[in-house]
Amino acid sequence: MSNKGRSGCGGFALGFLLGPIGLVIALVVQADHRAMEKSELEDGKMRKCPHCAEVIKAEAKKCRYCGSDVPPLA
Ligand SMILES: [Zn+2]
Numbered sequence: 001m002s003n004k005g006r007s008g009c010g011g012f013a014l015g016f017l018l019g020p021i022g023l024v025i026a027l028v029v030q031a032d033h034r035a036m037e038k039s040e041l042e043d044g045k046m047r048k049c050p051h052c053a054e055v056i057k058a059e060a061k062k063c064r065y066c067g068s069d070v071p072p073l074a
Pocket of ligand 1: 054064
């Protein structure tokens, strides 16, 4: 069966279509988003939901991702 190998190459095919620049942009955007998220966590503006681990606002009383009540900040 040759179909099995083909589906695994989908990401590579897309990379070739977009070209190396597309891949670089995707990586930079991802890295930038992560860096921003990290600095906001360190600033205390954001924190992680204890239920779903998504990043939410520090003042939030309810998680916007999973809808759980989160304890107010001390
Ligand atoms: Zn949550």
